[in-house]
Amino acid sequence: MNRRPVEERLRDFNEVATGLSKESAVLEAKRCMGCPKPLCVDGCPVSIDIPGFINAIAEEDFRKASRIVKADNMLPAICGRVCPQEAQCQGTCILGKKGKPVRIGDLERFVADWERENGVEAPETAPTTGKHVAIVGSGPAGITAASECLRAGHEVTIFESLHEAGGVLTYGIPAFRMPKGIVKFEIDQVLALGAELKLNHIVGRSVAVDELLAYDAVFIGTGAGLPYFMGIEGENYGGVYSANEFLTRVNLMHADKFPEYDTPIIRGSRVAVVGGGNVAMDSARVARRLGAKVYLIYRRREDDLPARAEEIENAVQEGVEFVCCANPTKILGGPEVQGIECNRMDMCELDESGRPIPRPCTGVDSTFTLDVDVVIEAIGQGPNPLLAGLIPDLKRGRRGNIEVDEDGRTSIPHVFAGGDIATGAATVIWAMGSAKKAAASINKMLSEN
Amino acid sequence: MYKIVKRDQIADNIFEYWINAPHVTKNGCAGQFVVIRIDEHGERIPLTISGIRGDDVRIVFMAVGKTTQQLAALQEGESIQDIAGPLGTPSEVKKWGRCAVIGGGVGIACLPILARELREAGNEVTGIIGARNEGLLLLEDELRNACDELVICTDDGSKGHHGFPADILKEKVAAKELDAVWIIGPAIMMKITSMATLNTGIKTFVSLNPIMVDGTGMCGSCRVTIGGETKFACVDGPEFDAHQVDWDELMNRQRTYTGQEKESLEHYHEHKCRCGDH
Ligand SMILES: Cc1cc2nc3c(=O)[nH]c(=O)nc-3n(C[C@H](O)[C@H](O)[C@H](O)COP(=O)(O)OP(=O)(O)OC[C@H]3O[C@@H](n4cnc5c(N)ncnc54)[C@H](O)[C@@H]3O)c2cc1C
Ligand SMILES: Cc1cc2nc3c(=O)[nH]c(=O)nc-3n(C[C@H](O)[C@H](O)[C@H](O)COP(=O)(O)OP(=O)(O)OC[C@H]3O[C@@H](n4cnc5c(N)ncnc54)[C@H](O)[C@@H]3O)c2cc1C
Ligand code: SF4
Ligand code: SF4
Numbered sequence: 212m213n214r215r216p217v218e219e220r221l222r223d224f225n226e227v228a229t230g231l232s233k234e235s236a237v238l239e240a241k242r243c244m245g246c247p248k249p250l251c252v253d254g255c256p257v258s259i260d261i262p263g264f265i266n267a268i269a270e271e272d273f274r275k276a277s278r279i280v281k282a283d284n285m286l287p288a289i290c291g292r293v294c295p296q297e298a299q300c301q302g303t304c305i306l307g308k309k310g311k312p313v314r315i316g317d318l319e320r321f322v323a324d325w326e327r328e329n330g331v332e333a334p335e336t337a338p339t340t341g342k343h344v345a346i347v348g349s350g351p352a353g354i355t356a357a358s359e360c361l362r363a364g365h366e367v368t369i370f371e372s373l374h375e376a377g378g379v380l381t382y383g384i385p386a387f388r389m390p391k392g393i394v395k396f397e398i399d400q401v402l403a404l405g406a407e408l409k410l411n412h413i414v415g416r417s418v419a420v421d422e423l424l425a426y427d428a429v430f431i432g433t434g435a436g437l438p439y440f441m442g443i444e445g446e447n448y449g450g451v452y453s454a455n456e457f458l459t460r461v462n463l464m465h466a467d468k469f470p471e472y473d474t475p476i477i478r479g480s481r482v483a484v485v486g487g488g489n490v491a492m493d494s495a496r497v498a499r500r501l502g503a504k505v506y507l508i509y510r511r512r513e514d515d516l517p518a519r520a521e522e523i524e525n526a527v528q529e530g531v532e533f534v535c536c537a538n539p540t541k542i543l544g545g546p547e548v549q550g551i552e553c554n555r556m557d558m559c560e561l562d563e564s565g566r567p568i569p570r571p572c573t574g575v576d577s578t579f580t581l582d583v584d585v586v587i588e589a590i591g592q593g594p595n596p597l598l599a600g601l602i603p604d605l606k607r608g609r610r611g612n613i614e615v616d617e618d619g620r621t622s623i624p625h626v627f628a629g630g631d632i633a634t635g636a637a638t639v640i641w642a643m644g645s646a647k648k649a650a651a652s653i654n655k656m657l658s659e660n
Numbered sequence: 661m662y663k664i665v666k667r668d669q670i671a672d673n674i675f676e677y678w679i680n681a682p683h684v685t686k687n688g689c690a691g692q693f694v695v696i697r698i699d700e701h702g703e704r705i706p707l708t709i710s711g712i713r714g715d716d717v718r719i720v721f722m723a724v725g726k727t728t729q730q731l732a733a734l735q736e737g738e739s740i741q742d743i744a745g746p747l748g749t750p751s752e753v754k755k756w757g758r759c760a761v762i763g764g765g766v767g768i769a770c771l772p773i774l775a776r777e778l779r780e781a782g783n784e785v786t787g788i789i790g791a792r793n794e795g796l797l798l799l800e801d802e803l804r805n806a807c808d809e810l811v812i813c814t815d816d817g818s819k820g821h822h823g824f825p826a827d828i829l830k831e832k833v834a835a836k837e838l839d840a841v842w843i844i845g846p847a848i849m850m851k852i853t854s855m856a857t858l859n860t861g862i863k864t865f866v867s868l869n870p871i872m873v874d875g876t877g878m879c880g881s882c883r884v885t886i887g888g889e890t891k892f893a894c895v896d897g898p899e900f901d902a903h904q905v906d907w908d909e910l911m912n913r914q915r916t917y918t919g920q921e922k923e924s925l926e927h928y929h930e931h932k933c934r935c936g937d938h
């Protein structure tokens with residue numbers, strides 16, 4: 212993927228990856244061998260007909276390519292940009308065994324961007340059924356479930372507690388990776404199928420549980436919005452943020468444009484981000500754009516970083532300094548942050564994921580201090596507890612996630628769930644995949660009674 | 661868009677708005693709040709639900725900074741972009757026996773709805789309200805109706821008892837006249853007033869007001885320490901046991917953006933003179 216020069220992109224929040232030109236997309240598409248048993252499809256959680264759509268690009272029939280993609284994925288401009296392709300479709304592409312896999316994500320993005328510029332085809336919808344489905348949450352899971360239920364002819368109401376739809380796509384993933392206009396465009400396409408979107412509605416509060424359960428079917432896609440904190444000393448000083456707060460202030464509230472926008476943020480001159488996933492990379496790169504020197508503190512080795520490969524590269528290019536094999540033990544200062552104390556970590560035996568278990572080193576030089584004025588904790592999120600906790604008969608797992616079977620059914624017959632609230636923090640496409648299954652179950656149930 | 665159906669100034673720099681928001685009024689109760697955003701450029705700020713009438717919710721606020729001053733400049737019939745709610749856990753309304761509801765400054769606005777709910781649950785309710793001076797007192801008549809007894813205090817003696825609600829509370833505690841107490845006002849007032857019930861066994865609630873963003877439990881901005889544990893005020897509260905609160909931490913966190921808040925207000929006043937173009 213082509214990227215804008217670092218000096219330029221650090222000055223704005225515009226998209227970093229520039230996308231493929233028509234010519235390069237066609238060339239890249241021609242590399243695909245059109246395998247009869249395509250391994251790439253096994254790697255895609257929604258089983259897009261990858262050789263099919265890539266072949267259409269090679270033939271320069273972009274409309275056809277778009278139809279093929281959208282048969283399985285209503286949000287291709289989003290997935291083409293944020294899927295961890297190296298762990299999914301491109302990770303299993305046969306060409307990757309010896310050389311470079313086909314750039315499936317980039318091609319998917321190309322097709323979606325082409326369609327957006329050349330006019331969108333509305334999908335076919337079934338005649339109205341008179342059944343009414345409530346969707347809780349407008350993240351990728353909720354939007355996908357809404358789209359599937361609308362196409363089956365049901366009336367759909369989406370409830371969203373924030374003032375904008377999109378879930379993490381809107382408040383979490385920064386615009387330089389996921390332009391907000393594109394998120395809005397893809398969501399609007401689904402809304403155009405006839406969904407009613409009720410913003411500022413917190414289900415469980417604005418809409419009581421019995422009102423919710425009165426719908427013919429309910430889909431819960433409330434996500435993994437509960438930020439975890441490390442529980443170390445100094446964590447509540449001013450200047451310590453959860454990644455959710457830091458990213459929300461910028462992405463949803465536009466604190467980067469303060470005071471033109473009202474929401475403030477502490478920009479910091481030296482920022483420590485704790486964590487190694489996509490959320491940590493996003494926080495670090497936002498902090499760079501706000502003008503800070505940024506350290507990213509990670510417990511394991513650089514090779515173990517769980518973030519998307521492309522974002523790690525981007526972070527390195529943008530001057531984020533990686534401090535690996537280290538774990539924060541204390542935030543210094545009070546009431547403002549003045550530093551962070553860390554313990555170096557030893558890499559010990561491998562855990563079941565094949566990564567080494569980090570254990571604190573002992574002895575001289577096992578601790579060090581970084582001089583920082585802002586700390587951002589990006590160590591993970593739990594399932595959003597509010598609604599799930601208010602529905603008495605809803606069975607939940609140990610970590611508070613809603614328990615579902617393979618078809619997205621919960622312990623209440625007409626209530627279904629999908630996305631991060633069911634699986635724990637995962638990926639956009641996994642959320643969409645599980646929502647699609649749940650919606651299929653909803654549609655089946657509603658057609659039977 | 662949500663319409664301001666009624667607007668009044670009810671005390672010095674304090675405003676009472678009724679906003680049409682059926683999704684808030686349907687299930688809203690005492691102890692809960694809303695989060696509002698005035699327009700596209702606005703921040704999200706929490707305001708307590710101070711009353712409910714049909715589809716309209718009442719908010720009462722003091723114009724202290726950029727957002728509340730901009731809100732105060734709106735007229736009846738105009739609209740705000742967003743109002744989310746009801747948020748937070750409702751007050752623990754049940755039969756306690758004899759209750760006191762105590763309000764300081766704009767916190768007084770939270771009391772009528774609470775007093776009414778407590779009385780409906782069979783409690784005897786004393787209202788104690790305090791302000792710096794007579795001009796800052798609010799909702800007196802309404803509270804007199806909502807409570808069995810109302811005591812007024814002013815710091816300067818311009819009306820009622822010359823002194824603080826804490827003085828009255830101490831007397832009632834000494835006379836063993838109370839089973840549960842709510843104290844709502846500025847953090848420092850809640851901290852000091854709640855000392856009157858320390859080690860008395862009287863259940864004492866305070867409504868904490870840390871800085872919030874989403875108000876739905878997603879960001880952690882509103883975290884407070886209660887009995888050594890981190891809680892999110894927007895979902896676990898905002899009401900907590902007064903004697904478990906880490907007050908100094910709360911007050912420090914409230915000051916996090918003092919510099920930016922000043923800048924924001926200056927920017928607003930500059931910009932207002934140029935007639936609303938961005
Ligand atoms: C910073 C960040 C970066 C990420 N980067 C990537 C990436 O590069 N690639 C990738 O594939 N994945 C990434 N992820 C993960 C991905 O975004 C999530 O897995 C995905 O968004 C989950 O979708 P969801 O619909 O289940 O939940 P969410 O996107 O969390 O949406 C849930 C929605 O429900 C709303 N809601 C919650 N409770 C209620 C209620 N009671 N009533 C009404 N509404 C409610 C919330 O406000 C929210 O809008 C990232 C996540 C974060 C936080
Ligand atoms: C649960 C809750 C209920 C509240 N109810 C009321 C009410 O009924 N009436 C009322 O007048 N005020 C209420 N407040 C306080 C109100 O939110 C602030 O006065 C308001 O945000 C100030 O905004 P500003 O831009 O006008 O002033 P600023 O100059 O920005 O801030 C003034 C002070 O208000 C506090 N504050 C600023 N931003 C926020 C924020 N996003 N969230 C919380 N506090 C903030 C800070 O301590 C700050 O120093 C409540 C706060 C909470 C948490
Ligand atoms: S949806 Fe994601 S995993 Fe599937 S083909 Fe597209 S980029 Fe690959
Ligand atoms: S595995 Fe690779 S080469 Fe084969 S069809 Fe899929 S993308 Fe094309």
Ligand code: FES
Pocket residue numbers: 871872873874875876877878879880881882883892893894895
């Ligand atoms: S305000 Fe964001 S969690 Fe409470």
Ligand SMILES: [Mg+2]
Pocket residue numbers: 473703725726727921924
């Ligand atoms: Mg403000």
